[in-house]
Structure formats: C-alpha cells, structure tokens
Amino acid sequence: QVKLQQSGAELVKPGASVKLSCKTSGYTFSTSYMSWFKQIPGQSIEWIGMIYAGDGGTGYNQKFKGKATLTVDTSSSTAYMDLSSLTTEDSAVYFCARLYEGLSFDYWGQGVMVTVSS
C-alpha cells in the first residue's frame, strides 16, 4: 500500500534552516510528482510547490520562492523540502502529498510540526 512517512517534529531558532523528509513506499516514486503544503494550526492549507521525481524539475508558489527548496532522492524514494531563514511566521505543520488526477492529491504524509522559536 502507498505510504508517505514524514520526519519528526522540529524546533529551530530564527534564522536557521531545516530539512524535512517524506519517505515513500508502495508505488513507483521515480515517475511521480510530489507537492508540499503549509498549514498553520486552525487555518487553511497553502500549496508550496511541486517536484517531478523523474528529473527533479520543480515549480513553486511565488510566495515561497527563496523560502523552500524541493529535492528528491530516487534511490531511497524520498522527497525533501529545505526551509531557509526561518522566522516565527514559518511555524506550521508541513505536509507532503502525491499528485493525482485533476491536480488533486490522493496520499498525504502525516504532517510535521515546525516550531521556530528562540
């Protein structure tokens, strides 16, 4: 069965960077697209960007350009998101999700809470 397993919660200081992982199994990762999302607790969901695992090609929400960098490691079927120059406004739950029909997302990771605090 398809699974997306995200790394654990992060507590990071302002100005620092963090790398989140999303390890997949149960499907052919190398020909799939993965997206990442941000959700501040109690608020809606924002799309950060998408990466094609086949060639590493990416597309970003303009709002997150310079903030997020998406990469993949096809040898381990894992997607990564680097978040840089963190501020308290980056404190949120981050999800990875597999692209499906109609640019919907059929499988989601469990989410990872990133807390930015000194």
Added chain:
Amino acid sequence: DIVMTQGALPNPVPSGESVSITCRSSKSLLYSDGKTYLNWYLQRPGQSPQLLIYWMSTRASGVSDRFSGSGSGTDFTLKISGVEAEDVGVYYCQQGLEFPLTFGSGTKLEIK
C-alpha cells in the same frame, strides 16, 4: 491567484441529516478538455487531508457514495447524504486549474 470562497454550515448538524457545502471560485475551473478542476478534501481533527472528490464530481477510491460533488464552472457543492459521526472535520475545496494551486478557507462540520 484564483480565490476559493467557502460557505459555512449551521452547526451542529443532526446525525442522519443531509448537508451541502458550497465553494465558489474567482475564475471558471472548466478547462478545454471538458473537465472541471475542482477537488474536495476532508481533514478530520488531528489528521492529514483526505481526498474525497476530484474533477468536481468523481469520487476518490474508497470514498462512501454518501459524498457527491456537483457544480458549474465557478459554483460548486459537496453534498453529504446522511451525516455520520465519522464525517466530523473541516472540508476544503481546492482548484487544480492554475498554479499556484489554492484552497478555500474550509467549512467545519460538527454533528449532534
């Protein structure tokens, strides 16, 4: 960016009642391929979103037939026929027509 606007429900809703959740987009989501790029999700408390409906009216695999999607190019409805306790959570619509992909603000469903 395409703005997605969702309506509210008169919570709490009695168990077994049918409800309709509305969503409106700032631009038509009907594409030249004849498909409407509107998706619906349920996010249960403390969980990740779950895909319910894609292409406005196609149920995702394993989703109960109590859920149905309909609409036009800009106005959409998710109907739940006979709400149950497991339906509690926040429902989101999402447009898949253009980047950046955008979500509505969510519609909370509570059951009594």
